[in-house]
Amino acid sequence: MSVDATSRPQSRRTTRSVLIGGLLLAFLLAGFVSGYASGAPDGLEKVAGDQGFLESGRDSGFAGSPLADYAVRGIDDERLAGGLAGVIGVLLTLAVGTLLFWAVTRLARRRPASAPPGRE
Amino acid sequence: MGRTAVHIPDGFIDAPTSIAFGVAAVAGLGYCLRRGSAELDERAAPLAGLTAAFVFAGQMLNFPVAAGTSGHLLGGVLAAVLVGPWIGATCLAVVLLLQALFFADGGLTALGLSTVNMSFVGALGGYLVYRGVLRVLPQRRASVPIAAAVAAALSVPLAAASFVLQFALGGTVEDLSLTAVLAAMVGVHVLIGIGEAVITFLTVGLVMSSRPDLVHGARGVLRRERAAETAAVRSTA
Numbered sequence: 001m002s003v004d005a006t007s008r009p010q011s012r013r014t015t016r017s018v019l020i021g022g023l024l025l026a027f028l029l030a031g032f033v034s035g036y037a038s039g040a041p042d043g044l045e046k047v048a049g050d051q052g053f054l055e056s057g058r059d060s061g062f063a064g065s066p067l068a069d070y071a072v073r074g075i076d077d078e079r080l081a082g083g084l085a086g087v088i089g090v091l092l093t094l095a096v097g098t099l100l101f102w103a104v105t106r107l108a109r110r111r112p113a114s115a116p117p118g119r120e
Numbered sequence: 121m122g123r124t125a126v127h128i129p130d131g132f133i134d135a136p137t138s139i140a141f142g143v144a145a146v147a148g149l150g151y152c153l154r155r156g157s158a159e160l161d162e163r164a165a166p167l168a169g170l171t172a173a174f175v176f177a178g179q180m181l182n183f184p185v186a187a188g189t190s191g192h193l194l195g196g197v198l199a200a201v202l203v204g205p206w207i208g209a210t211c212l213a214v215v216l217l218l219q220a221l222f223f224a225d226g227g228l229t230a231l232g233l234s235t236v237n238m239s240f241v242g243a244l245g246g247y248l249v250y251r252g253v254l255r256v257l258p259q260r261r262a263s264v265p266i267a268a269a270v271a272a273a274l275s276v277p278l279a280a281a282s283f284v285l286q287f288a289l290g291g292t293v294e295d296l297s298l299t300a301v302l303a304a305m306v307g308v309h310v311l312i313g314i315g316e317a318v319i320t321f322l323t324v325g326l327v328m329s330s331r332p333d334l335v336h337g338a339r340g341v342l343r344r345e346r347a348a349e350t351a352a353v354r355s356t357a
Contacts (some may be wrong), residue, residue, distance in 0.1 A: 013330050013331055015163075015167070015331070015334070018167075018327070018330060018331050018334065019166055019167065019170055021330075022170045022174060023170060023173070025174070025177075026170070026173050026174045026176075026177040027177075029174075029177040029178065029180070029181060030176065030177035030180050033181060034177075034180040034181055037180060037181050037182040037183070037190075037192075038182040038183055038184045038190035039124070039182070039190075040182070040184060040188050040189055040190040041124065041188070041189065041190065042124075042126045042182060042189070042190050042191060042192055043185070043189060043190075043191055043280065043305070043308040043309050043312050044126070044127075044128065044280075044283070044305070045124065045125075045126070046188065046189040046308060047301065047304045047305050047308060048132070050304060051296055051300060051301050051304060052293065052296060053132060053287075053291065053292070053293040053296060053301075056131045056132055056291075056292045056293050057129035057130065057131045057132050057227075058129060058130040058131040058227065059129075059224075060125065060129065060130070060220070060224035060225070060226070060227055060228070061130070061227075061228060062220065062221060062222070062223075062224040062228075063224045065221075065222055065223070065224055067222045067223050067224075068223065068224035069124065069125070069223065069224060069225075070180060070223050070225070085223070086177065086180055089176050089177075089180075089218070089219075089222070089223065090173045090176060090177050091173075092218055092222065093169070093172045093173040093175075093176040093214060093215060093218055094166075094169045094170055094172070094173040095169070096169075096172075096214055096218060097168060097169030097170075097171070097172035097173065097211060097214050098165050098166045098168070098169030098170075099165075099169075100169075100210070100214065101156075101157075101160060101164075101165040101168040101169060101207065101210075102162060102165035104153050104156070104157040104160075105157045105160050105161070105162045105165060106162060107157065108154075108157035108158055109162070
């Protein structure tokens with residue numbers, strides 16, 4: 001008797017529904033919950049301030065970017081500007097990540113010499 | 121104003137050290153992509169991309185850890201357990217790059233430093249800890265989120281210690297007590313590690329409860345579970 005995971009379809013969710021569910025959760029976290037995140041300095045920044053090396057840090061060269069500091073420039077409502085920046089960031093990361101991993105797996109297929117022996 | 125930056129800015133660490141870690145990061149990521157692409161199915165690319173996107177979202181959620189201090193997700197163990205250490209480490213690097221380029225979070229010259237701390241120490245090192253913890257737990261699928269949580273908790277102070285090593289090599293402010301910096305960094309990041317453990321436990325647990333077959337770090341446990349069930353069926357037949 002096979003007790004392979006795929007033999008219990010009633011408890012299975014399709015990969016597509018996992019993708020959609022995960023994306024919705026990421027949107028919720030970056031777009032909404034992030035508005036309630038702590039504004040206190042994070043561990044590194046706090047230690048840098050306490051120990052006296054915070055001032056050695058320089059502003060990012062991208063401080064003028066329209067999404068700098070996780071806020072869409074030009075939107076006055078802080079929660080909206082931050083939430084929108086979060087949603088854009090989730091989409092951007094998803095797109096760049098998916099494209100990168102898709103491209104490298106395709107490239108790996110084209111170079112069978114670099115694939116582990118016994119595969120394909 | 122939006123949120124403050126949470127990654128290493130330009131200027132904390134001098135140029136030679138930053139460049140050396142930049143070279144190490146590029147070389148290491150090349151190796152990760154080579155190993156990762158060999159084991160990743162083309163159709164699984166969106167899942168890996170989603171993992172990166174989820175880490176991005178998680179890193180936006182600063183939670184209070186002590187008076188006037190917050191912490192946020194690192195996500196290294198989370199990504200490594202979900203999609204494997206090589207792809208997981210690359211996910212962290214993608215997040216760091218986009219945060220630096222588009223969100224002005226983390227210096228461009230500090231990208232190599234952060235990649236080493238988060239991709240290599242956090243994700244790869246954290247995954248090694250995960251495998252070690254999983255080995256001593258019962259070989260059941262319920263052990264997967266627990267091992268991930270323990271590894272996540274340890275990965276955060278480990279990554280913080282890695283920063284202190286970089287600071288010791290190339291910190292631009294001299295005459296600071298390195299032991300004081302180390303104690304402060306590890307101390308606060310032990311607390312942040314608790315939050316990291318909770319988020320990692322919940323997220324890995326959620327995927328394990330719906331599609332355990334998608335969790336890279338659960339493969340061995342699921343295989344042994346199946347083998348045990350098959351053996352049980354045979355012995356009763």
